[in-house]
Amino acid sequence: MQDFAMYFELGWQHICDWQGYDHILFVTVLCGTYLLADWRKVLILVTAFTLGHSITLALSALDIVKVNSSLIEFLIPVTIVTTAVINIVKKKRSPATLRISYILALFFGLIHGLGFSNYLKSLLGKSTNITSQLLAFNLGLEFGQVLIVLCILTISFILLNILKIQRREWTLFLSSAIFGIAFIMCIERLALIHFK
Secondary structure, three states: OHHHHHHHHHHHHHHHOHHHOHHHHHHHHHHOOOOHHHHHHHHHHHHHHHHHHHHHHHHHHOOOOOOOHHHHHHHHHHHHHHHHHHHHHOOOOOHHHHHHHHHHHHHHHHHHHHHHHHHHHHHHOOOOOOHHHHHHHHHHHHHHHHHHHHHHHHHHHHHHHHOOOOHHHHHHHHHHHHHHHHHHHHHHHHOOOOOO
């Protein structure tokens, strides 16, 4: 149980760590354009992302899938840039655009899970029975993700309902700012990709 608590804490601290802010940026751009009233849609979106990163986190941590970590580190900001562009381009939400968002969240979750796995593998070392650690770490990631989403939705609520900022203006501001940060990350990480 002590190991479980430790890996749970490491999971939520990892996703909430400002030094590894790429995951925070992704969750922010993914959910930041929604309202508190959209909590069901956000829940489905976050669940799709969770499902994706849970699959690849497990497969990679169990050494079933091996990845080029420098390529994954480049693809993570690519997912952020792509999500930001979609937010900027789409003006209205329809059932079709929501379905596309869910599919992309699942797919992008697969990429982020591979990024999380590098950190988890470094923690596990040579351990062979990692099921409980993997579960605890994943639940910790989820807890951290929920904290980020709650913060984002609260900020959106304050800006839109109290300060009366237009929703489209908020979406454009948030998505454009995150696009700029992630685009710079893409350029920096592109130079670091090495193929074996």
